Amino acid sequence: xxxxxxxxxxxxxxxxxxxxxxxxxxxxxxxxxxxxxxxxxxxxxxxxxxxxxxxxxxxxxxxxxxxxxxxxxxxxxxxxxxxxxxxxxxxxxxxxxxxxxxxxxxxxxxxxxxxxxxxxxxxxxxxxxxxxxxxxxxxxxxxxxxxxxxxxxxxxxxxxxxxxxxxxxxxxxxxxxxxxxxxxxxxxxxxxxxxxxxxxxxxxxxxxxxxxxxxxxxxxxxxxxxxxxxxxxxxxxxxxxxxxxxxxxxxxxxxxxxxxxxxxxxxxxxxxxxxxxxxxxxxxxxxxxxxxxxxxxxxxxxxxxxxxxxxxxxxxxxxxxxxxxxxxxxxxxxxxxxxxxxxxxxxxxxxxxxxxxxxxxxxxxxxxxxxxxxxxxxxxxxxxxxx
Amino acid sequence: xxxxxxxxxxxxxxxxxxxxxxxxxxxxxxxxxxxxxxxxxxxxxxxxxxxxxxxxxxxxxxxxxxxxxxxxxxxxxxxxxxxxxxxxxxxxxxxxxxxxxxxxxxxxxxxxxxxxxxxxxxxxxxxxxxxxxxxxxxxxxxxxxxxxxxxxxxxxxxxxxxxxxxxxxxxxxxxxxxxxxxxxxxxxxxxxxxxxxxxxxxxxxxxxxxxxxxxxxxxxxxxxxxxxxxxxxxxxxxxxxxxxxxxxxxxxxxxxxxxxxxxxxxxxxxxxxxxxxxxxxxxxxxxxxxxxxxxxxxxxxxxxxxxxxxxxxxxxxxxxxxxxxxxxxxxxxxxxxxxxxxxxxxxxxxxxxxxxxxxxxxxxxxxxxxxxxxxxxxxxxxxxxxx
Numbered sequence: 108x109x110x111x112x113x114x115x116x117x118x119x120x121x122x123x124x125x126x127x128x129x130x131x132x133x134x135x136x137x138x139x140x141x142x143x144x145x146x147x148x149x150x151x152x153x154x155x156x157x158x159x160x161x162x163x164x165x166x167x168x169x170x171x172x173x174x175x176x177x178x179x180x181x182x183x184x185x186x187x188x189x190x191x192x193x194x195x196x197x198x199x200x201x202x203x204x205x206x207x208x209x210x211x212x213x214x215x216x217x218x219x220x221x222x223x224x225x226x227x228x229x230x231x232x233x234x235x236x237x238x239x240x241x242x243x244x245x246x247x248x249x250x251x252x253x254x255x256x257x258x259x260x261x262x263x264x265x266x267x268x269x270x271x272x273x274x275x276x277x278x279x280x281x282x283x284x285x286x287x288x289x290x291x292x293x294x295x296x297x298x299x300x301x302x303x304x305x306x307x308x309x310x311x312x313x314x315x316x317x318x319x320x321x322x323x324x325x326x327x328x329x330x331x332x333x334x335x336x337x338x339x340x341x342x343x344x345x346x347x348x349x350x351x352x353x354x355x356x357x358x359x360x361x362x363x364x365x366x367x368x369x370x371x372x373x374x375x376x377x378x379x380x381x382x383x384x385x386x387x388x389x390x391x392x393x394x395x396x397x398x399x400x401x402x403x404x405x406x407x408x409x410x411x412x413x414x415x416x417x418x419x420x421x422x423x424x425x426x427x428x429x430x431x432x433x434x435x436x437x438x439x440x441x442x443x444x445x446x447x448x449x450x451x452x453x454x455x456x457x458x459x460x461x462x463x464x465x466x467x468x469x470x471x472x473x474x475x476x477x478x479x480x481x482x483x484x485x486x487x488x489x490x491x492x493x494x
Numbered sequence: 495x496x497x498x499x500x501x502x503x504x505x506x507x508x509x510x511x512x513x514x515x516x517x518x519x520x521x522x523x524x525x526x527x528x529x530x531x532x533x534x535x536x537x538x539x540x541x542x543x544x545x546x547x548x549x550x551x552x553x554x555x556x557x558x559x560x561x562x563x564x565x566x567x568x569x570x571x572x573x574x575x576x577x578x579x580x581x582x583x584x585x586x587x588x589x590x591x592x593x594x595x596x597x598x599x600x601x602x603x604x605x606x607x608x609x610x611x612x613x614x615x616x617x618x619x620x621x622x623x624x625x626x627x628x629x630x631x632x633x634x635x636x637x638x639x640x641x642x643x644x645x646x647x648x649x650x651x652x653x654x655x656x657x658x659x660x661x662x663x664x665x666x667x668x669x670x671x672x673x674x675x676x677x678x679x680x681x682x683x684x685x686x687x688x689x690x691x692x693x694x695x696x697x698x699x700x701x702x703x704x705x706x707x708x709x710x711x712x713x714x715x716x717x718x719x720x721x722x723x724x725x726x727x728x729x730x731x732x733x734x735x736x737x738x739x740x741x742x743x744x745x746x747x748x749x750x751x752x753x754x755x756x757x758x759x760x761x762x763x764x765x766x767x768x769x770x771x772x773x774x775x776x777x778x779x780x781x782x783x784x785x786x787x788x789x790x791x792x793x794x795x796x797x798x799x800x801x802x803x804x805x806x807x808x809x810x811x812x813x814x815x816x817x818x819x820x821x822x823x824x825x826x827x828x829x830x831x832x833x834x835x836x837x838x839x840x841x842x843x844x845x846x847x848x849x850x851x852x853x854x855x856x857x858x859x860x861x862x863x864x865x866x867x868x869x870x871x872x873x874x875x876x877x878x879x880x881x
Contacts (some may be wrong), residue, residue, distance in 0.1 A: 131536050135742065138533050142759075146525050149518050151714040151763065152707020155521035161606045178565050178715065181753035183734075207736055214750050217604065275597050283730045320539020320757070327538040327757035330563065349568075349594055356838040358829055363601050370707070370714035372529075376538065440743055451743040462750050 108407025117484055121399045122493075126447040127485040128226075128318050132325045141375035142284070144430055153348075155371030157378050164381045165306035169298075169306040171314075171333040173340025176369035177347050178379070180232045180295040180317025183330035184212035184265075186346055186367065187313045190332075190339050191263050191289040193218050198254055198289065200264040200387035202232050203456045203471040206480060209267055209293050212459045221254070222262065222431065222458050222468035225477055228423070229414045230269035230453075233473065237264070240469040241286050254287045257467060267293035271323070272413055272424035272484070273302035276310040282310075291315075294333070298323050299388035299420035308333040323420050323488070324380035325389055326373040363426070388420050392493025395421035397482070397494040408431040411481075424486045425453075433479040439480060454483040454484075495794025495819035497829045502840050504835055504871055507700060509880075512735050513834040515874040517708045517810065528762035542758030544765050549718075550770045550855070556685075556693040558701075559721040560727025563713075563764070564734050565758035565814040567682040567704025570717035571599035571652075573733055573754065574700045576681045577719075577726050578650050578676040580605050580707075585641055585854060587651040587675065590594050590843045596654055596845045599702075608641070609855035612864055615832040616801045617812070617840075618661035619653040620860065623747050625669045627856040632673060635659065639673045644854060648673070653698075654680035657870070658809035659800055661691035670698075678702075681720070685710050686775035686807035693718040710774055710807050710875065711767035713760040743839070775807050775824075777878025783810035784881040785871070794819040796870075811873045820866040840868040 121127050145151045158176055165174040177183045193199055195217035201209045203222040212218040226233035231458035236291035245252050245261060252261045252289040263281055266274040271473075276292075283290040292314035294300075313336070318329035332343040345351075350364030369377075380387075390415065401409045409428045413419035428436060456478055457463045457470065508514050509852030522825040550559040564570050580586055582604035588596045597607040604727045610627075613620035632639050632648060640649045651670055653661040653706075655859055663679075672678040679701035684694040695701035700723070705716035719730040732738075756764075756819045767774075786797045800806035815823060823839065831836035843858065843865055844850045 132538060134533050134536065134538075141531055142529055142533065145525055145714075146521050146529065146763070149521065150707075151519060151521075152712060153715060156760040160617065178754045184615070207738075207745070208753060211736070211750055268702075305598075320537075327541060328540060328753075328755070349598070352592075355831065357842040358839075360847055361849075363598055364594075365598075366595060366715075368715070370760065372714040372759065373757065376533075376759065403741075429602045443666040443722075452745075460747055 108428065108435055110435060110439045113405055113439060114410055114442050114446050114448065116402055116405045118446060119445065120397055121448065121485060122491070128487060129153045129447060129449040129451060129483060129485055130321045133318055133387065134490040136420065137379035138376055141379050142372060145176070145372045145375045151372040152161055153368050155374070157371045157374035158369060161374040161377045161381065163379060165331055167205065168381060168384065169308050169333055171309055172337055174344040175332040175340060175347060176374055177330045177332060177367045178369055179328045180315055180330035181212060181318060182210040182365065183315035183317070184208055185215045185330050186209060186343055187280050187315045187347065187364070188212055188216050190313055190342055191291045193262050195263040195279070196259055198257065198259045198467060199262060200237070201383050202267050203292070203458060203474040204235065204269065204293070204453060205267045205457065208295070208456055209265060210463055220457065220463060220466050222376045222466060222471060224471040226468055227473060227476040229272050229274050230264040230411070230477060231272065231274035232279065234275055234282045238282045238285065247287060249407040250287060252288055254467065261288060263289040263291050264300050264460065265291045267295065268297035268300060270425055270443065271297045271300045271420040273300055273307050273417040273419065275414070276302050280310060296322070296422045297420060301418040303416050308464050309335065310338060313339055318377060322387050323391065323422055324384050326377035326380070329369050329373050329377060348439050350383060387488045390488050391421045393422055393494040394486065394491040396416060398424055402426065422486065423481050425481050425482045427484070428480045436479065436482065449485060453478055495815065497617060497822060497826045499791055500682070500795055501829050501835065502536055502827060503792045504830065505833060507784060508835065508872060509875070514836060516836040516870060516872055517837060517872060518874045519707055519712045520774065520875040524766040525763055528766050529759060532759045532762045538759040539757050540755050542761070544761040545697065546711055547757060548764045548768065549760040555768060555771060556720055557697050558696055559722045559724055560736050561729040561784050562719040562727060562734060563757055563761055564717045564719060564754045564796035567706060568595040568599060569704035569717050569752065569754040571595055571596050571603045571680060573719050573730055573752070574678050575650065576598055576733065577700055577713050577729055578678045580649050584649040585646045585647055586649060587624070589654050590845060590858040591656065591864060592654045592680070592844065592856060593839060593841055593850055595682070596652060599849055607844065607850060609853060609854050610785045611856055611858040612861040613676060614860060616659050617656035617798070617864060618659065619666065619668045621662055621665035623856070625672065634674060637674060639675055640856065646709055648675065649861060650676040652678045652679050652680050654658065654682070655684035655687060655694050657812055658684045658687045658805065658807040660684065660687055660804040661696050662801070662852050663689050667697060669785045679832070680740055682806060683809045685707070686771055691804050694863040696722065699723060700726055705764055710778065710788045711771050713756065713764035713767070716756050716760050716764060745774055774875045778808045778873065780881035781873065781878040782811055785811055787814065795836060809873065810870045813869050815869070816868045825870065836872055838870050
């Protein structure tokens with residue numbers, strides 16, 4: 108691989124600008140109007156019409172029965188795990204290749220992350236390999252799945268839709284069913300991504316979403332809990348609003364809750380962004396298509412395209428270096444960044460981090476290989492403008 | 495007490511409006527301008543100049559060495575307890591009369607809240623009574639304080655400045671020193687409140703603040719960690735930003751961190767509000783003075799005024815019913831609310847809540863008495879306009 112050729116090929120696709128960020132938000136609709144309305148009316152905080160509207164609009168777009176707006180994707184994951192029944196000292200199956208929040212949320216429940224290998228097709232959990240692995244290390248007893256080695260209960264599995272590309276959720280569901288695992292989706296990156304025409308977040312019993320500033324749409328900071336179970340939805344709202352029992356004036360709380368609600372001013376931004384979302388997804392897909400075409404003949408790299416059965420939001424575009432070139436990853440990262448093209452590798456594998464190095468895990472050779480070879484390149488919505 | 499007379503007396507002080515909320519935010523400065531700047535430049539999220547400015551301005555106003563902006567007061571408390579060295583199975587001394595977040599934050603550390611009685615002078619912790627109590631139930635061993643009854647370590651004490659009125663922090667510090675307790679301030683309600691001319695949040699090793707929508711100034715949702723210890727400040731920033739180690743592209747995290755950072759759009763609101771804060775505090779004090787004067791001859795109630803040595807922000811104004819009238823509390827609450835005057839009692843005592851009923855506690859007869867007799871009345875900044 109000649110790194111200069113790769114840089115030149117990517118540069119040729121990008122608009123002529125000094126700097127192309129990895130992902131910047133696009134505000135061109137009602138963002139200022141709705142946010143100004145919050146400030147002018149004084150309704151900026153924990154209750155307000157934009158929170159209700161954002162939740163209703165998000166539920167309508169994704170097709171879930173209930174969406175609960177929260178302060179960020181990490182808090183959404185934490186609530187999903189609690190409501191998924193994860194208890195202290197349980198193990199929770201999470202990808203080895205994910206953003207740190209997936210593993211941290213398990214720790215917030217005083218449970219242990221148990222790391223799962225990735226699939227080359229989706230960049231997410233490999234359900235076949237997981238099935239095989241659980242067949243060896245797990246046993247079913249009393250209606251639960253137990254890790255024979257550690258003696259701990261494995262209570263849940265949390266596939267994450269990497270860069271917006273859906274995991275093979277039909278197979279994932281089959282594995283969860285077979286081993287009596289609660290299926291929870293980490294859909295932090297996948298707003299606008301569909302799997303067999305159903306929006307991500309509709310497959311597990313509950314799902315977490317993120318609207319951080321680097322996501323396809325943003326609320327500044329924010330996230331959501333999605334579910335098709337009305338009771339779980341009610342409990343998500345209750346737990347994220349400090350478990351306060353409604354009363355004209357009394358302060359009664361009936362559980363240890365959390366202050367995870369999204370402020371109205373952030374929801375106002377979100378309402379405006381949701382109005383744009385279908386167009387944004389089309390732009391991102393157009394930009395991904397342009398990249399795929401433009402990079403198809405560049406030696407040494409392959410542009411990652413959506414898995415079969417999926418319609419991805421292409422949140423972050425990714426190229427995979429050929430096996431032979433993976434030693435040049437950092438050289439290419441330097442060259443891209445030096446040329447004003449923001450690029451980054453995929454996350455460090457969770458079990459390479461000090462605090463997770465002793466956690467249980469399967470053979471993660473695919474995740475390790477992807478980790479060595481993947482580079483994210485600029486993916487902002489606006490890049491789709493002339494694509 | 496004739497409830498009608500109390501209602502009439504309070505109504506006479508309020509502007510002629512159909513409804514007087516307990517506390518509404520006031521936006522009359524640069525709020526729209528700064529927030530619009532975030533949206534127009536795209537910098538709404540986790541980094542941005544307003545976060546840095548808000549932290550610097552807040553540190554300057556309060557006089558601490560370092561302020562770290564976070565997503566709300568609850569998350570600030572959580573981080574304060576972690577950095578204060580609270581470990582699982584420790585006990586932490588917190589007020590019996592406080593908002594639920596103080597106790598919940600202890601539980602987030604897997605520690606046990608241990609409830610402390612209040613003082614009639616400050617509505618906060620009574621340091622003399624606490625001293626006497628610890629003299630009976632605690633022993634010092636290996637440089638730590640141990641609860642002789644439960645066998646657990648008592649690691650910290652968290653006074654909360656109720657409705658903005660500072661706890662007697664000199665005495666509090668003496669008790670903390672005597673029993674080797676880490677002193678952490680819950681200053682969620684006390685931005686703009688000073689004790690012996692030092693701003694609250696400067697007395698413990700670390701302090702938590704809130705900028706929720708009902709506070710003196712607001713960021714929509716938000717909070718801050720304040721400290722005079724630079725290393726604790728650095729760690730607060732690190733832990734609240736997912737413990738990510740700075741690197742040009744790599745994702746290395748060196749601890750289990752949290753996604754607690756305040757988004758730039760919320761900090762923008764905060765920067766504008768901080769510019770107004772000194773004027774807001776004067777307005778709130780003027781309104782409190784007007785209430786104190788206007789209610790001084792009303793039979794059966796007493797307006798609560800700031801403790802000796804303190805200059806309070808009078809975040810929420812409070813009246814205390816005379817002992818003989820406490821049975822009429824709910825009657826008065828109904829009458830006030832029915833007349834468009836929003837009023838509420840103080841929080842239910844923590845140990846009356848199901849999840850905290852078995853926690854250790856001292857005799858809390860003063861807190862119980864205050865709980866029966868206190869009512870908060872409208873306290874918004876704008877009420878000081880013609881006061």
